[in-house]
Amino acid sequence: MIMNSRKVQILEINGDPMKIIILGFGAVGQGVARVLSVKKDYLKKKYGLNPSIVAVGDRSGAAINPDGLDEELLLKTKEKTGKISSFPEYGIPGVESINILDEVEYDCLVEVTPTDIHDGEPARSHMIKAMEDGKDVVTSNKGPLALSFQELATTAQSNSVEFKFEASVGGAMPIINFAHETLAGCSIESIFGILNGTTNYILSRMANEGSSYEQTLSEAQELGIAETDPYQDVEGIDAACKIVILANSVLNLPATLKDVEVEGISRITAESIALAKKEGMLIKLIGEASPDTLEVSPRLVRQGSPLAVEGTLNLATLKTDLADEVTVVGKGAGSVETASAILSDIISVWKVRK
Structure with missing residues (x-):
């Protein structure tokens, strides 16, 4: 196969990491960290995608490192202490999740905080801020989508960012992207x-x-x-x-x-x-x-x-x-199963942006 010079140039540029913030580090957030760790070589080889988790937030605070956080250490820290803010060297207790979005440069927000069906918060505010800051958003969070879908979609469109939510319906069951693409x-x-x-x-x-x-x-x-x-x-x-x-x-x-x-x-x-x-x-x-x-x-x-x-x-x-x-x-639930749908959305965002 002959590859043109422009394609070669794109592949060379693709060495730069895709910087990701994960807000919410329960079962799904941990699943995302796990699949990014397991699939790191696969993603780089197949898509030229080098995902780097630069910040994670939970109720305890945050772990932030502009150069990237070790996924396995994130998982071990959460399992051992229950607090992501206990992450060695880069843990920050007490920081509000929405403020994390101002603390580090990133490309894509993965919003997986607990679902709230009454007002959709804090997930709705997280997503709106990220979009208004020109960042792409991937989520599994049903609450804000069920209450404020049109607002979120309009905000994404007006700021020319990607808004992906395959994991919000049916976990690993591929329905939204299937409907739009296949x-x-x-x-x-x-x-x-x-x-x-x-x-x-x-x-x-x-x-x-x-x-x-x-x-x-x-x-x-x-x-x-x-x-x-x-x-x-x-x-x-x-x-x-x-x-x-x-x-x-x-x-x-x-x-x-x-x-x-x-x-x-x-x-x-x-x-x-x-x-x-x-x-x-x-x-x-x-x-x-x-x-x-x-x-x-x-x-x-x-x-x-x-x-x-x-x-x-x-x-x-x-x-x-x-x-x-x-x-x-x-499968409609499960940490890794739901994370597989989030990963597919991250790859979709990457294909648009590379």
């Missing part, structure tokens, strides 16, 4: 599917074991599949946030969380599931987005259909004009 020639008419792994696990176990909702929820909590406070999952709020994101990003519908009709699974009984099974059906929590419907609710699906996935899997079907129905399936 199905680029299709008009997408609607999206429906299973968008919450916790509820799918509970309903699957109830169907297979004949157990009660309360018993199965308790089991899921013991296994770490359900949160100590499972309200957002079991009452359909988490899935509703994802429906809003899909409505805005894929269907171009200017929706917010208040526009979604929501019913969860807490009233589903073992008896109702057993009755459905006798009829060859299963009960699943289904989210749907279309120009006529924004809804999350328990629905009957036929056994053996694509929607009959079990465990914590997520699934989404996109109804199109040219390709009919296209279905994607993937």
Whole structure:
């Protein structure tokens, strides 16, 4: 293959690092550090991408080094002390996350602070500031997207920055980029599917074991599949946030969380599931987005259909004009799984910027 001189010049320039700030260093933030560490040689060889984490923030403060922080030491520090501000030499206790964005030069913000569905903060403010400062943003944070998607998208556009959020819907399930890139020639008419792994696990176990909702929820909590406070999952709020994101990003519908009709699974009984099974059906929590419907609710699906996935899997079907129905399936949660989607967005940003 003959490579032109301009391409050679670009590859030489690509030795410069892509400087990344990670705000939030819980499971997902740590997953991002882990995949960047594991994939460092792969990213450099395949894409000419040399990611460098120059700052990390959590509730304790920050770790900042303009020359880059060691990913493995970040993970060890968090595991050992629970505080990123304890990072040797470069730890700074007490600094506010938003102030970190002024402390070091960077190219891309990875915003993975805890989700807040009431006002979207502090993630919303982090993202707006980064965009207004001319920085690209990658996030898995559903809260601000479900409440302020149009504001965020407009701010990104007006400041000519990349705004990526594949990990905000379905973890490792590739739906947003899939819709925009693989199905680029299709008009997408609607999206429906299973968008919450916790509820799918509970309903699957109830169907297979004949157990009660309360018993199965308790089991899921013991296994770490359900949160100590499972309200957002079991009452359909988490899935509703994802429906809003899909409505805005894929269907171009200017929706917010208040526009979604929501019913969860807490009233589903073992008896109702057993009755459905006798009829060859299963009960699943289904989210749907279309120009006529924004809804999350328990629905009957036929056994053996694509929607009959079990465990914590997520699934989404996109109804199109040219390709009919296209279905994607993937793990909807998990530190490394969600980080894999964030990494794909980081690579997308890099391809635009290099």
